[in-house]
Amino acid sequence: MTDAQTETFRRSMALRFGDGPIPNLPPQGRHTLARMVARTSCRSFRSEGVDQAVLELLCAVALASPTKSDLQQRDIIIIRDSDLRTKLNALTEQDWVAQAPSFLIFCGNNRRQRQIHKWRRHPFVNDHLDAFFNTAVDAGIALSAFVTAAEAIGLGCCPVSTVRNCAAAVSDLLGLPEHVYPVAGLALGWPEAPDAEPAMRLPLRATVHVDRFSEHDLRDQVETYDQQRSERQPYAKIRGVDAFGDPSGPYTWSEDKSRQYARPERADFGRFVRDRGFSLE
Secondary structure, three states: OOHHHHHHHHHHHHHHHOOOOOOOOOOOOHHHHHHHHHOOOOOOEOOOOOOHHHHHHHHHHHOOOOOHHHOOOEEEEEEOOHHHHHHHHHHHOOHHHHHOOEEEEEEEEOHHHHHHHHHHOOOOOOOOHHHHHHHHHHHHHHHHHHHHHHHHOOOEEEEEHHHHOOHHHHHHHHOOOOOEEEEEEEEEEOEOOOOOOOOOOOOHHHHOOEOEOOOOOHHHHHHHHHHHHHHHOOOOOOOOHHHHOOOOOOOOHHHHHHHHOOOOOOOOHHHHHHHOOOOOO
16 A cells, blocks of 8 residues: 555544544555545436446345355345336435435345245244344345445445335335345445545444443543534534524534434334234244
């Protein structure tokens, strides 16, 4: 890695996590690590599409990622039909999603495991919360691996969690059977503009623990993070002014996130999951 690349990495780390100590890059994998630290979500794409063969290659790379006990309880649906895409775009209620050349849905799939039990004539005795949880984790791992692979070849990506706002409608459109459900969408394409500045994250000492969980000085750390982020990366829009009013001081990350979850969101998702055949006991 050149001196310029090393300096870019150090700037990205400092911007992401504040002014704490910056680890040195190891000789192996440094290009990948530097790229991952500097990554940003993309919501502005060029009009050209992404070749189907490229999408299938990225799916293969994503599905080579870790999976609980080799159960492989995650599937990817590439949306190609224009009418279906239009309906999914409307359900996400985010205009920028419609501008992405490609859209995929990552699903948790516990159905295949249950089918195998029937074929092999073994009882499926683990019909409880873990059956659902394992599929969600597997799908999340595959999504993360897909994003890393796509960005490595120059594509821009942005996960879309709002498919869970209307999980039943999305499932109907995709023909998802019992024990299969949408975890997240993914909009992707070739970026129209240069990468944006990496979004700041909480300091590592607030989220990385050694041996035991600790909340020592957590409030001070969050307040320091709030101040730094509001100065460097202020929000373009204040959430929930109608319900919570204008903030008396800077509009901070913690204010935004607490406003977001002060309103009901996906309160019916548990019922949806049970309707898909999962027991959450």
